[in-house]
Amino acid sequence: MSELPGTWFDGRSSRPQPVRLSQPAPGRLRLAAHAQTHEFDVRQLELSPRLGRMERILTVPGQGQVHLDDSPLLDDWLPRRDRVERWAHWLEGRRLVALASGLLTAVGAVLFFTIGLPWMAVRVAPLIPPAVERQIGDHALAIVDLQLRPSRLPAERRAALQDRFAELVAGLPREADYRLDFRYAAAIGPNAFALPGGQILMTDQLVELAERDEELLAVLAHEAGHHEHRHGLRGALEDSAVLVVIGFMFGDVSGAGSLSVSVPTLLLQTGFSRDHETEADTFAFVRLRDVGISPEHFATIMERMADHHAPGRKGDGEGPMGYLSTHPPTPARIAAARAAASSSD
Ligand SMILES: [Zn+2]
Incomplete structure (x- = not known):
């Protein structure tokens, strides 16, 4: 025996x-x-x-x-x-399996960042209290303002645009959040951006570039689209989740401590995603038609901004941030605006 x-x-x-x-x-x-x-x-x-x-x-x-x-x-x-154990032993000796599982992990990570995070952000963003969103926006504003100067537009001009903006967003689900302010920004030039919490900034340079207020309202309708879809918050959530995951991966969980500082910075550096821009454009075209403004004005101001940032390049130019630094090529967005304008005729 x-x-x-x-x-x-x-x-x-x-x-x-x-x-x-x-x-x-x-x-x-x-x-x-x-x-x-x-x-x-x-x-x-x-x-x-x-x-x-x-x-x-x-x-x-x-x-x-x-x-x-x-x-x-x-x-x-x-x-x-021995069922589990034999299986573990079997796995142990098989490099192909190890490779495959490594590959699966990598694919899983990519899917998590590209699909999982945006999916979660869409669902989590509406749960964040307005006060918290406002706080994130104020944070971002403080950082952006380091590069901006107070507006030099006459107070009446600003008030008039604020009034027309109030009409534009009247009745929208997040109407109560909106604030429109102006900044002088020689280095940035004609531009506008939406911060989490409903704060929208427009540069004096954009106001001066426009030939009609409808062009500015077209831009503002696009910015309102970002706010209605909670793009700023969703971007901040995705970025902060990325930071936390990276922190865990590299063992630096303390990185989470600097999160509140990094979020607005990341937000401004990376801008909105291609999908968010398209979503905001679509929102703007519908809204403009609802209030009796042709989306054609969006096409006009986009062309003028593109030409300003990269003269003679017909909208392929990449601006420093905001509109022109985002992924959808400007000509495609202009074409979409024209299509929306002609379909309303
Ligand atoms: Zn945008």
Whole structure:
């Protein structure tokens, strides 16, 4: 009869004693030490999983533990609990499987960042209280304002545009949030952007570039689209989740502490995604038609901005941020605006 040698720590005496394991009958296991012999039903015993070449530990109810070298005999004697363990062992030896699982992890990570995070952000953003969103926006505003100067437009001009903007957003679900302000921004030039919380900034340079107020309202309708769709908040949530995940991956969870600072910065650096721009454009075209303004004005101001930022390049130019630094090529957006304008005729 085959035997396996082991060392028995019986849990009563501190001294380990040598023991021999054998199988007197299927489903039974015998432990023979120098002065005593015990027999067990294998279903009472617990064997530690096989991990490489590590020794196995057999736990015997009421009798402590037996440590022994791994042996194929253990599989014959204690076959019942091996399903997971055999599978783990099988995996261990297979590099292809390891490679495949590595690949799966990478694909999973990519899917998580590209689909999972935006999916979650869409659902989480509406749950964030307006006061918190406003706070994130104020934070972002403070950072943006480092690069901007107070508006030099006459107060009446600003008030007139604010009034027309109020008409534009009247009745929208998030109407109460909106604030329109102006800034002088020589380095940035004609531009406008929406911050989380409903704050919209327009540069004096854009006001001066426009030939009609409808062009500015077209831009503002686009910015309102960002706010109605909560793009700023969703972007901030996605970026902060990325930071937290990266923090965990590299063991720097303290990175989460600087989150409140990083979020607005990231938000402004990366701008809105291609999808968000298209969504905001679509919103703007519908809204403009609702209030009796042709989306054609959006096309006109986009062309003029593109020409300003990159003269002669017919809208392929990339501005420093906002409208022209975002992904959808400007000509495509202009064409979409013209299509929306002609479909309303
Ligand atoms: Zn936009």
